[in-house]
Amino acid sequence: MKRAAPTPFSRRTRTILALFLLLFALAQAESALASALTMKTEDDKAVTWNLTADKVTSLNDSEVLEAQGNVVLRRGDEYLKADYARYYMATKWVFLKGNVSARMGKDDLKAEEAEFDLRSRVGWLKKGEIFMDGPHIYFAGDRINKHWGDVYTFKKAKITACDGDVPAWSITAEDAVVEIDGYAQLWRSSLQVMDQAVGFTPWLMIPAKKDRQSGFLPPEFGTSNRKGVYYNQPYFWAIDSSRDLTINEYVMEKRGFMHGLEYRSRPSAREAFWLRGDYLSDAKTVAKDSDDPVNSSDGLVRTNADRYWLRGMYEGNLGDPKWRVRADVDYVSDQNYLHEFKGGYSGYSQSRNELYQFFHRDLAERDQDRKSGLMLFRDWDRAGVYLSANYTQNQDLGHGNKPLASDPTVQQLPVADAYLYKGALVQGLPLEIAASAEAGYMYRRNGTRGARYEVAPAVSLPINGRYGSIITTAGLRQTVYDTENSSHSGENGDNSPRQSGDSRTLPEFESVGSMEFMRVFPLSPAPLAVSNATMGQSRWTAIRHTVQPRLGYRNIPNEDQDKNPKYSDEDRIRPHNELTYSITNILTRKRQVVTAGKPEKPGQPPVPTMSTDYLEVLRLKLEQTYDIREANRNDELDRYPRRPYSDISLESITSLDGYLYLINRLYWSPYLNDMTRQDHGISLSYPSRGSVYVGIDMRRKIDEYLRTRDYDINSLIVQGNLNVYGPLSLRTVYRYDYERKEEVERTLDVIYTHQCFKLIARASKDTGEEHYQMMVVLKGIGD
Numbered sequence: 001m002k003r004a005a006p007t008p009f010s011r012r013t014r015t016i017l018a019l020f021l022l023l024f025a026l027a028q029a030e031s032a033l034a035s036a037l038t039m040k041t042e043d044d045k046a047v048t049w050n051l052t053a054d055k056v057t058s059l060n061d062s063e064v065l066e067a068q069g070n071v072v073l074r075r076g077d078e079y080l081k082a083d084y085a086r087y088y089m090a091t092k093w094v095f096l097k098g099n100v101s102a103r104m105g106k107d108d109l110k111a112e113e114a115e116f117d118l119r120s121r122v123g124w125l126k127k128g129e130i131f132m133d134g135p136h137i138y139f140a141g142d143r144i145n146k147h148w149g150d151v152y153t154f155k156k157a158k159i160t161a162c163d164g165d166v167p168a169w170s171i172t173a174e175d176a177v178v179e180i181d182g183y184a185q186l187w188r189s190s191l192q193v194m195d196q197a198v199g200f201t202p203w204l205m206i207p208a209k210k211d212r213q214s215g216f217l218p219p220e221f222g223t224s225n226r227k228g229v230y231y232n233q234p235y236f237w238a239i240d241s242s243r244d245l246t247i248n249e250y251v252m253e254k255r256g257f258m259h260g261l262e263y264r265s266r267p268s269a270r271e272a273f274w275l276r277g278d279y280l281s282d283a284k285t286v287a288k289d290s291d292d293p294v295n296s297s298d299g300l301v302r303t304n305a306d307r308y309w310l311r312g313m314y315e316g317n318l319g320d321p322k323w324r325v326r327a328d329v330d331y332v333s334d335q336n337y338l339h340e341f342k343g344g345y346s347g348y349s350q351s352r353n354e355l356y357q358f359f360h361r362d363l364a365e366r367d368q369d370r371k372s373g374l375m376l377f378r379d380w381d382r383a384g385v386y387l388s389a390n391y392t393q394n395q396d397l398g399h400g401n402k403p404l405a406s407d408p409t410v411q412q413l414p415v416a417d418a419y420l421y422k423g424a425l426v427q428g429l430p431l432e433i434a435a436s437a438e439a440g441y442m443y444r445r446n447g448t449r450g451a452r453y454e455v456a457p458a459v460s461l462p463i464n465g466r467y468g469s470i471i472t473t474a475g476l477r478q479t480v481y482d483t484e485n486s487s488h489s490g491e492n493g494d495n496s497p498r499q500s501g502d503s504r505t506l507p508e509f510e511s512v513g514s515m516e517f518m519r520v521f522p523l524s525p526a527p528l529a530v531s532n533a534t535m536g537q538s539r540w541t542a543i544r545h546t547v548q549p550r551l552g553y554r555n556i557p558n559e560d561q562d563k564n565p566k567y568s569d570e571d572r573i574r575p576h577n578e579l580t581y582s583i584t585n586i587l588t589r590k591r592q593v594v595t596a597g598k599p600e601k602p603g604q605p606p607v608p609t610m611s612t613d614y615l616e617v618l619r620l621k622l623e624q625t626y627d628i629r630e631a632n633r634n635d636e637l638d639r640y641p642r643r644p645y646s647d648i649s650l651e652s653i654t655s656l657d658g659y660l661y662l663i664n665r666l667y668w669s670p671y672l673n674d675m676t677r678q679d680h681g682i683s684l685s686y687p688s689r690g691s692v693y694v695g696i697d698m699r700r701k702i703d704e705y706l707r708t709r710d711y712d713i714n715s716l717i718v719q720g721n722l723n724v725y726g727p728l729s730l731r732t733v734y735r736y737d738y739e740r741k742e743e744v745e746r747t748l749d750v751i752y753t754h755q756c757f758k759l760i761a762r763a764s765k766d767t768g769e770e771h772y773q774m775m776v777v778l779k780g781i782g783d
Helices: 008-033 348-359
Strands: 034-040 046-052 055-059 064-075 078-088 093-104 107-117 123-132 137-146 151-160 169-179 182-193 196-208 220-224 228-238 243-252 256-268 271-281 306-318 320-332 370-379 383-393 411-424 432-443 449-464 468-485 503-515 517-522 538-556 576-596 608-627 648-656 660-669 674-686 690-699 713-725 728-737 742-753 757-766 769-778
Touching: 078 107, 093 123, 137 169, 151 182, 169 196, 243 271, 271 348, 306 348, 320 383
Parallel strands: none
Antiparallel strands: 034 046, 046 064, 055 064, 064 078, 078 093, 093 107, 107 123, 123 137, 137 151, 151 169, 169 182, 182 196, 220 228, 220 769, 228 243, 243 256, 256 271, 271 306, 306 320, 320 370, 370 383, 383 411, 411 432, 432 449, 449 468, 468 503, 503 538, 517 538, 538 576, 576 608, 608 648, 648 660, 660 674, 674 690, 690 713, 713 728, 728 742, 742 757, 757 769
C-alpha cells in the first residue's frame, strides 16, 4: 500500500515547531553558560559578579544557582574559581568546592572548600593557603576565617617562604592572626626544619608585608678571642614610607652591652638624612701601651670605659631649592674604637658602605682624624658660593693620653668660598678665565690661629688643531694672613720661625701639549654567518692603535713661606719647575657578535642578528718628569746629590673579553738602577663561576731630597667569590704583610644559598682579633 503524502499544512507546522524548539534550547544553553549576579555591598554600592561555568542549574524557584565544571566568578581583577559552586540569591553567599582558587583584594588564596559573602568578601577556607607574591611567603591552615578587610585567623597555621611539600624551614602555630601588609601574630608556635621542630615560643610576631616592614632582623652571633661569645640583635621600625629606625642590642661576654640607634630618612630625591650612634660601657680598659690589643707600640693607652661613635650625613635644601645644605658628623671616643669594632651591624665597614650608598660621600679611614662639618652652597651657570664650618677631631687625644688642651688641630670656623668656573673671558676671543676666593677663620686650641684670605685668578689660552692641542694657563695666588696668636711650640715639634707672616704672592704657570695619532688595522677573518647555529659566536674584525704623546711644563717659584702660619697643606705650596713627558698606547678591538634579536611575532623564537661592540684590550703609558729646580739645587749636596730625573713609570692595563684584567705599575729609578715601587694585580671574573683578584704591592725604603720612605712595604691581597657547586659558594679576603710577617686580615665565608634561606659560616681575623660566626637569613622574614 502506498503511504499518503503529507499535507502542506502539517509539513509547515512541523518546521515552525522545530525552529522554535531549537531557539529555546539555544537560549537555555546560553543562560546556563553565563549569569550576572547583581547585589549591593555593605556600604550600599552596586556591584556585579559574572558567573560562568560548563553547566548552571536554577533550583528552588531560582533562589539557588548550582554551577559545575570550570566555575568562574569574576568582578574586575577579583575572581573565584572552583570545580563546583552553589550561590544563594537571598544571602549572597557562595559555596565553593574542589580546586578552589581566588584573588580577593591583595590576596591569592587556595583551598579544598571555601565559602564567601560576595558583598563583604568575608568567609572561611578549609585546608586553605594564602600566598604573598612580594615577599614570597605562604600562610596555610586547616581552617582559615577571612574577616573584613585583609585580616585572617588561622587554626593550625603554617608559614614559610619555601616552595615544595616539605619546606626547608617553616613556622607553625596553633592559632594565628594575619593582617596582609601588616603583621602575623602566632600563638604556641615552633620553628620547623624539614618539618621537624627545633624551637618553641608561646607568642611570636613577624611582618607580613610586601614593602618595607617593621620587625626583628636576622641576628649576628659568634665568638672571638676579645669579645667572647657575642649576640647582636637589631630591630627595624619602618616609621613610614620615607623614614625608619633600627635599634641594636649587642651583648658581648667579655665586654658588656653595646646599644645602638640608626635613623634614616629620604623624603625626596634631593633630601636625605642618616644618623647612627653606638655606646658601650666597656669592661676592659688599657692602662699600658704594651697591653694595647690594637697597637702595642704607638705610645697610646685607653683608660676610658665609656666608648661611643656618632656618625651621620645630611643633604637637602634651605628654603629655596637652589640653596643646598650638606652636613657631616663623625666623632669617636678613642683611637682604638674603629679598629676593635670594624665588622657587623654596629661596625665601621657597615656604616661606611651605607653612607656611601646613601650620599656617595666617604668616611675617613679608621686611623685618620674624624671630620665633621656643615656647608651651605649654591651654584649658578658660571659661579658658585660655599659657606662652611668644619671640625676635625684628633682621636689620639684624651682618654689617658695628651690632654685636649694641647690639641694643635686646626678648626675652620667659618669659611666662605666663591668660584668663577672656567669660561670665555670675552666672547669671540679664545681666552678663558677661572678664579677662586676664600675667607676663613682658623682656630686651634694650641698654636697659631687667625684668619686667612686668598684669591686665585687664572687665564687660559687653549689652541686646538688637527693633530693635537696646547693649553697654557697663567695664574696668581694672593694670600693674606691676619694672625691673632703666633706660636711655634707644640705645633710641629721643631724650632720653626715664629709664624707671624702676613702675606704670600705666588704666580703659577702651566702649559700642556698633547697629540693623538690613530690607525685602524682591518682583520680578515672567516665570514661569520648569521643563523641560529652561530648564535653567540663572535669574531674580531679590526684593531685600532692610538698613540697619545704628551708634554707638560709647570712653574711655581720658590717663595719662603715658613714665616706664615700653617693651617693646612695649602699654606705650604712646594715650588715647581719641571717638565713631564709621557706617551700612551691604546689598542681597541672591534668585534662582531651574533646575538638573539627580537622575535618577528610574540611567542616565536628570537631572530639571530649581527651586533658590533668595542673593547680597550691594552693601555700602556710611559711617563717621567725632569725637575729643573732639582738640577740646579745647591743646598745639602753633601747628603743628597742632585737627582732631577724622576722614576720612570710604566702602567699597563690589559683586558680580554671583559673577563680578565691585568693591572701592572712599575717605577724604576735611573739612580738606584732598581725598582722603587711595584703594583701588580690580576682580576678574573666569570658570571656563572665567580671572580677572583690577586694583588701585590711593593714599596722600597728610600731617602732622597724630595722623598723619604722609612721602611719597605710588601703586601699581598687576595679577594674572591667562587660558586663551588649548586647552592654552595665561597667568599674570601686575605691580606698579608711580608715585612712584618703577619696576617693583616683574613676572612673566609662558606655560603649555602637555598630558595628560601641563606646560611653563612664565617671565620675571620682582623687587627689581631679572631672571629667565628654563623648567620642564618630566612627569606621574607627580615632579609
